[in-house]
Amino acid sequence: MTTYRLWQPAVAAPADRSFWLQDAGGGPVTRPPTGDADCDVAIVGGGYTGLWTALRLREQAPDLRITIVEADFCGSGASGRNGGQVHTWFAEIDLLERLVGIDEALRLCRATADAIEELAALQASGTIDMGLRLDGWLWTASSIAQEGAWEKAVALCRANGEDRFRPLTAEEIRQRTGSDVSYTGIVEPRAGTVQPAKLALGLRALAMSRGIAIHERSPVRQIDSGSPSTLHGDGWTLRAPKVVLATSAWASAIPELRRHLYIVDSQIIATAPLAGTLDRLGWTGGESICDAQSHVLYYQRTPDGRVVFGRGSGNVAYFGRPTAAYNRRPTGRIDNIRELHRVYPTLRGARVEYDWTGPIDCTPEHLPVFGHLEKQPGIFFGVGFNGTGIAQTPVAGRILASLVLGRDDAWSHSGLVGLSRRSTLPPEPIRYLGARIVRRAIRARNDREIRNESAGPLVRWLSSLTPGS
Incomplete structure (x- = not known):
């Protein structure tokens, strides 16, 4: 038996939660488990990865007893604090091709395009009100050094018959964003924005409606491997022959995973509603927009006219452990406000009403990795989404479900499965x-x-x- 001790997230104070989470509300949380319990599959983490894995398992094995245990509440981690940008993996096809080969890269990219259509269907049917707006994803440059950041991805797409991107002129960018700072770029038309916390809470409700047990405010303190493995919490235990670690940045508590993960944060602000001002600038749509600088800049206009403006910070967590600073850095908003004023000089007087931070689990390849822990065929993981997950985690759920069910299929044989081909990072310090x-x-x-x-x-x-x- 091997014991894995998990780190406990520093739960954000209500005022430090993202605009998305405060806007979505969320309602009452579910109760922790009581006493000793059993299930067939225990999923640690109630964000996108955990919820999509549970839903894929339910689709393929309706009789499975599936339990999700979440340290805070579903969507309180990265799933409820990201930039709300929805785009496919075609933007990373060059990274995928380098790691898994072109055939698998194309399959995975197409699967994320299918995932966007799945999200659209969930919204159109009234199943999840996630605020999805497929008005396009703009990848732009605002300086000479940023020009052509997309060329490798576009060339690979074209060489393989995938016409996924269209070039943008400076005037088109100005008309769609209300800013003339970015002057060249591309657009992925079937992409856009979402209210990420509403998506997470909608997936939670969908999972519960399909008989998946969810226990929130239920941090797992340790896992004892075995047949079954045993999850230990405060006053409860849960036994399951299959366990899925879907804890994003907090998966770095596992030494085997920490060798391949580094944790950084992204800082985001949201302004007061500015609908009239943005309308006058011509910024009326729901596009997601990225600036191709090294510390990537990403932003959108919300339906009520706020500007949500995020930027990678590069702040690395010592020993891979996110602290309370990864909920909110009081000085973190300064860089974002500076960049907001650079891109939108006319918004210099705009009031910033929200600012927050979120940890991001990254791999050197900038792509997620899946598999089971060494010598633990019943403990699975899916980590390393590098801040790109809304259209990617539905695919992750398919990979993890196939691994859990022991399927011999394209998902379980994906090139994203296995740590052996991944780079190992230096030790601390x-x-x-x-x-x-x-x-x-x-x-x-x-x-x-x-x-x-x-x-x-x-x-x-x-x-x-x-x-x-």
Whole structure:
């Protein structure tokens, strides 16, 4: 028997939760388990990955007893604090091709396109009111250094008969975003934005309606492997022959996974409603927009006229452990406000009503990884979504369901399965110290390149040392 001790998330104070979570409400949480219980599959984590895995299992094996245990409430982690951007894996097809080959890359990309249609069907049927707006995903450049960031992905798509992107002129970008700062780019038309917390809560309700047991405010303290494995909480135990770890950044508590994961955060702000101002700028749609700088910038206009504006920070968690600072950094909004004013100078007087932070589980390949723990064929994991998950986690659910059910199919044989082909990161404290040096270099280079200036050779070299470069 092996014992795995899990880290406990620092639960965000109500005022530090994302705009999405505060806007969605959520209603009463479910009760923790009581005493000793059994199930066929226990899923640790009630975000997108855990919920989609439970739903895929229910589709394929209706009689399974499936239990989700969530430390806070469903969607309170990355699923309820992200930027709400929905796009396929075609934007990462070059990364996928390098890791899994072109045939598997195309299959996975097409599966994310199918997932977007699944989300659209769930909304159209009234099953989940997620605020999905498929007005397009814009990948743009606002400086010379950012130009052509999409060229490899576009070329691979075209070479394989996938006409997924259309080039944008400066005038088209201005008309769709209300800003003339970005002047070239591409659009993926069948993509857009969603209210991510409403999606998570909708998946929760759908899972419960299909007989999946969900226990919130139920942190798992440790897992004892075995047949069955035993999950231990505060005053309860849950036994299951199959366990799925769907805890995103907190999966780095497992040493075997931590060797392949690094945890960073993203900082996001939301303004007060500005519908009249945004209408006058011509920004009326639900597009998701990205700026191709190193610390990626992403933003959208909400239906009620707020600007949600996020930016990768590069802040690396020591030992891979997210702390309370990964809920909210009081000074984190400064960089975002500066960038908001750069992109939208006319919004300098806009009031920022919300700011929050969220941890992101990253792999050096910038793609998720799935499998089971070494010598533990009954304990599965799916981690490393690198901040891109709304159309990707429905696919992750298919992979994990096939692994749990022992299926011999394309999902269980996906090239995303298995740690053996993934890069291993340096141990601590080398990882943390090195990451801080690289982060400073990236910030310095990024800030100069935004002004169309060149960084020095040392800064350029240090900034190139990011994992997967």
